[in-house]
Each structure stands twice: as structure tokens, then as C-alpha cells.
Amino acid sequence: MKDGKKITASREESTSYMNQTLPMRESFDLIQRDLMIGERMASFYFINGLNKDDDMLKLMDALLKIKKEDMPAGILQFMEMAIPYTEVELIEDFDQVLKNLFSGVTCLFVDGYEGAIAIDCRTYPARSVEEPDKDKSLRGSRDGFVETVVSNTAMIRRRIRSEHLVMEMQEVGDSSRTDIAICYMKDRVNKEILCDLRQKVLSIRTDDLRMNQQSLAECLMKRKWYNPFPKFKFTERPDTAAACLFEGKVVLLVDNSPSAMILPTSILDVIEEANDYYFPTLTRVYLKSARGLISFLTIFLTPVFLLLMQNLNWLPKMFAFVAVKDMINIPLIFQLLILEIAIDGLRLAALNTPSMLSTPLSVIAGLVMGEFSVKSGWFNSEVMLYMAFVAVANYTQPNFELGYALKFMRLQLLILTALFNWIGFLIGCIVVVCSICFNKTLSGWSYLHIRLN
Known part of the structure; x- marks a missing residue:
């Protein structure tokens, strides 16, 4: 798939390559739709169930009305004059065509034009926005992240109307090609941590992120099996993610995952919950x-x-x-x-x-x-x-992983105390302290690191 083959002006060659590469006969949801545009043959490729039918009907209706004399000489002029849609992009190689197609983007080949036109009229099956069951708040908003990364970035953008908010889109996984959004405030983020994180994401070499966010976490940082304390903070609340962005943290959003990964983090961040942002200082400190x-x-x-x-x-x-x-x-x-x-x-x-x-x-x-x-x-x-x-x-x-980390610490304390009495209890306490103090997060900071803004 990643041969970088360029698209020629021949529609027949393009459709032949696409039909040889894609399982068009075996997969019912891969659709090829041929039609005549200005007395030129054209072919649409799209995935059934991932596009907006109404938009496609209006688009085809507009294209079928184009006459031969109205056809421009170049593909860029054709995109500007003939396609009444907002999100349109020119693609020059088949690798990008296949990537966009599998993401739900409709791809159009027109005979005589060198390149393919990507029309982003996709829509993903998604549940409605509702408050997370696990991460609830007594006060504040009642919305939560869903499994669509674009919807999640929109919920953050709605809260942070600033030109400093940046959302970089990366792709991980040779087969899954999972979209990952790196969100940060460029005027507040730690540049060193951001560059290190970006480099780690770009250097990931894996075939797929089969478990989405958890697979990404394992690729970013190899977990030491003997230290169960979590390396990342997760939240399903967009208001919590927005608050962390204002604090200078980086938020990772993974497509098909209804939660955000926040880093760098410390043990004080892990035990923090949404209610801490909505109560006065004294109440927050008490909680x-x-x-x-x-x-x-x-x-x-x-x-x-x-x-x-x-x-x-x-x-x-x-x-x-x-x-x-x-x-x-x-x-x-x-x-x-x-x-x-x-x-x-x-x-x-x-x-x-x-x-x-x-x-x-x-x-x-x-x-x-x-x-x-x-x-x-x-x-x-x-x-x-x-x-x-x-x-x-x-x-x-609020953190599920932290609850089990505390459980494992308690179990080893019980066993050591039962075996060696007070000496075992003392050894167990040392293990607990060392597990927390020597635990390093993705940024390389100590688990007890406190950042003062």
C-alpha cells in the first residue's frame, strides 16, 4: 500500500489499480460508482456507511449538470468551479487515496485529470454525547468524550477559543492507521516535553493499535511489570481536558477511544477529579x-x-x-x-x-x-x-489503575507481614515508598513532581 505510486491522467489505469488493490468483489461495503461528467468518464470510490447520503446526492446532481464546454483544463480549476463542497483536497499518489478512502473520505477520479479529488463528506457511527458513568461531577457540564476524534476535538475547541490551541493530527499503525490528535497550548506547553512526545509518536513502528489508547500508551512507554502505578492520567470529560491544557499539559486523543490521555502527570494529578475544579479552594483542598x-x-x-x-x-x-x-x-x-x-x-x-x-x-x-x-x-x-x-x-x-496499584501494594504488605512479622511489614513499606518515588512518567519526571504555574 505504501509504494507511493503516482496517479496518472488515465481514469482506466487508476480504476484498474484500485480494483486490483482493493477487494471490491469480496467486500460489499467498498463501492465504485461510475458516471459521466461533461462527457468524461469519472469514478467515485467510497465506503458504504461512512458517508453522508444527502451530500453525495447533491454533489452528484451538481456534477451531472456540467456540460462539455464547461469542463476546465486543469484539475485545480475543476475543484474550484465544479465541486460545490467545502472540504475538498487534491491527492497525487495512491497511498494517500487508500488512506483517505479507508478513513471514510470519498475519492473521485476524472478522465484527463492527473490526480484524485478527496471529498470529505464522511460521517462516523457514534453514540450521543452524554456524561461519563465513571467520571461524574456534582457541578459543571454533563457532556463527555465519544469514540470520534473530530467530535472530541470540537468539544475542546468549544471551550478554548484561542489561536494558541493547536491540534496536530498524526497517524500510527501500518494496518490500522489510527488517527491521533496531539492537543496543546503553544504559549503554555513545555516545548521540550512536546518535542519529545511528538518524536516518540512519530517513531512508533507497529502494525496496529488494536486496543487504541492502551496500545498507544504501551508503545510510548514500556511498562515495568513490577511497578503497577499508572504512568498516564485519563479522563472522559472535555472540561477536565481543557483545564489541563490551560495548565500547560499535553492531551492525546485517539480515534475510537472515548477518553483523553493527559501528560505529563504526577500522583497528585492522578488522584485529582473533576469536582476539584468546581469547588472553592478550601473545599478542593479538603476533598x-x-x-x-x-x-x-x-x-x-x-x-x-x-x-x-x-x-x-x-x-x-x-x-x-x-x-x-x-x-x-x-x-x-x-x-x-x-x-x-x-x-x-x-x-x-x-x-x-x-x-x-x-x-x-x-x-x-x-x-x-x-x-x-x-x-x-x-x-x-x-x-x-x-x-x-x-x-x-x-x-x-477516580483512576481505575491507581485503585488496583494500591490493592497490589496492600497484598504484598499482607503477605510479607504474615511471613516475617514486623520485619516483613517494614520491607513492604519500603517497597511502597520506592514504587512511588522511583516511578518515572513519560516526561522523565518523578511521580512526586509538582509543577507550579
Whole structure:
């Protein structure tokens, strides 16, 4: 496909090349439409379902009315005089024709004209703009990104009416040819980071981005398997993306993905959510501090509880009530690990449960997991209480990856504490601190980097 073959003035040669390259007979959605324009043969190539039928009908109607004596000598004059449409471009090689065709652009070959005319009357199947389920806000706008990159850039442009807002379009993937928009404010962005990011995007050598945004993230930065903390911040809200652009950050939009990738980022950016932009400073600081405290507790609550139960003499008398009162039939470490897996099982079951059944099944699961599991002797009520807090506290994090990163840190703390007592707990704490402090983002900055604007 990337041979760079030039388009000649012969329509027969152009259509012959196109029909040999494309599976016209096998694929029902690849359409070739031949018609006479000014007593010259012409051929339209387009993909069924990706163009606007009304616009195509009006365009063909205008072209069929052209007479022989009205046909200009050059293709540029033909584009100016004969095609009543706004987005029209001249293409000189077949590689660009195929790229535009597969993107939904209609391509026109006219006998006697050297080149192809790309008419961008495409439309993509897309869902309506609505508020994201995961990234909700108590105040502010109720729109969210969709799977079409042009619609997403339009929602950002609507909020930032500035000549400094730049949206560069790049293409990644030899087969998928996925469109990627690099958005930034040229008067605020860090030029070094922007150049480095642009170079990394252009240097990606892959056949496809099969999982869109996640595939792009893996191509940009190879993840270290032993460090689960996220390298990027994602949002499905255009107002959050616009706010980050004003802060000098770079936003990546990937076609077919309903979220934006924001970088550079730090752990303070990751735990940030949309509500932080809509509340006064004092309220915003309190909410961020509360999320930070809860995140801290999700990591250390159950490991500290396990450590104290292994060393009851460390427990102050005023906190003696936290000790397990009932008989321990199953070691506490196994209770905690079983509940960790059980909670994830319930979460996965909730994702795959029909919405009409989710509420009754949640009630049944809560009763079985809560009351009967304690009465049966499998779990102690104190363990159930602390694991219930951890399960609910995970949902205070707007970032899904960060929630599981905290979970993995908690699991390694539990296992090390159970195996080596306080020495294991200390080693686990060092691992947690090192995982955060030595985690590098795409920009090369530390995960704890704070940028002051």
C-alpha cells in the first residue's frame, strides 16, 4: 500500500489499480460508482456507511449538470468551479487515496485529470454525547468524550477559543492507521516535553493499535511489570481536558477511544477529579486531602491490623477493642486474602450482570458475604468490617489503575507481614515508598513532581 505510486491522467489505469488493490468483489461495503461528467468518464470510490447520503446526492446532481464546454483544463480549476463542497483536497499518489478512502473520505477520479479529488463528506457511527458513568461531577457540564476524534476535538475547541490551541493530527499503525490528535497550548506547553512526545509518536513502528489508547500508551512507554502505578492520567470529560491544557499539559486523543490521555502527570494529578475544579479552594483542598488519607488507609489498614494481631502486646489498652474477640478458625491472613479475591469476584460479577438484576443480586451477595459468612465461622466480624471499608474506599479513586496499584501494594504488605512479622511489614513499606518515588512518567519526571504555574 505504501509504494507511493503516482496517479496518472488515465481514469482506466487508476480504476484498474484500485480494483486490483482493493477487494471490491469480496467486500460489499467498498463501492465504485461510475458516471459521466461533461462527457468524461469519472469514478467515485467510497465506503458504504461512512458517508453522508444527502451530500453525495447533491454533489452528484451538481456534477451531472456540467456540460462539455464547461469542463476546465486543469484539475485545480475543476475543484474550484465544479465541486460545490467545502472540504475538498487534491491527492497525487495512491497511498494517500487508500488512506483517505479507508478513513471514510470519498475519492473521485476524472478522465484527463492527473490526480484524485478527496471529498470529505464522511460521517462516523457514534453514540450521543452524554456524561461519563465513571467520571461524574456534582457541578459543571454533563457532556463527555465519544469514540470520534473530530467530535472530541470540537468539544475542546468549544471551550478554548484561542489561536494558541493547536491540534496536530498524526497517524500510527501500518494496518490500522489510527488517527491521533496531539492537543496543546503553544504559549503554555513545555516545548521540550512536546518535542519529545511528538518524536516518540512519530517513531512508533507497529502494525496496529488494536486496543487504541492502551496500545498507544504501551508503545510510548514500556511498562515495568513490577511497578503497577499508572504512568498516564485519563479522563472522559472535555472540561477536565481543557483545564489541563490551560495548565500547560499535553492531551492525546485517539480515534475510537472515548477518553483523553493527559501528560505529563504526577500522583497528585492522578488522584485529582473533576469536582476539584468546581469547588472553592478550601473545599478542593479538603476533598483532595480526604482522598489522599483514604488512599493511605486502603494500603495500610488491613496490614497494620494483621501486624497488631500478631503482636497483641503492642496494642495500647485504649485500643484493646480492635482485637479479635471470636474464635479464629481460619488464620487471619487467609481470611484477608480470600476476601480480597471475593471482592474482585463480586466486582466482575457486577460488570457482567444485567442492570435489572444487579440490585437484587447485590443484596443477596451482601447478606451471604456479610451475615452468614461470619456465623458459619469462615470469617471474623472484625476482618469483614475492615475489608468492607477497603472495598468501598477503592471507589473514592477516580483512576481505575491507581485503585488496583494500591490493592497490589496492600497484598504484598499482607503477605510479607504474615511471613516475617514486623520485619516483613517494614520491607513492604519500603517497597511502597520506592514504587512511588522511583516511578518515572513519560516526561522523565518523578511521580512526586509538582509543577507550579
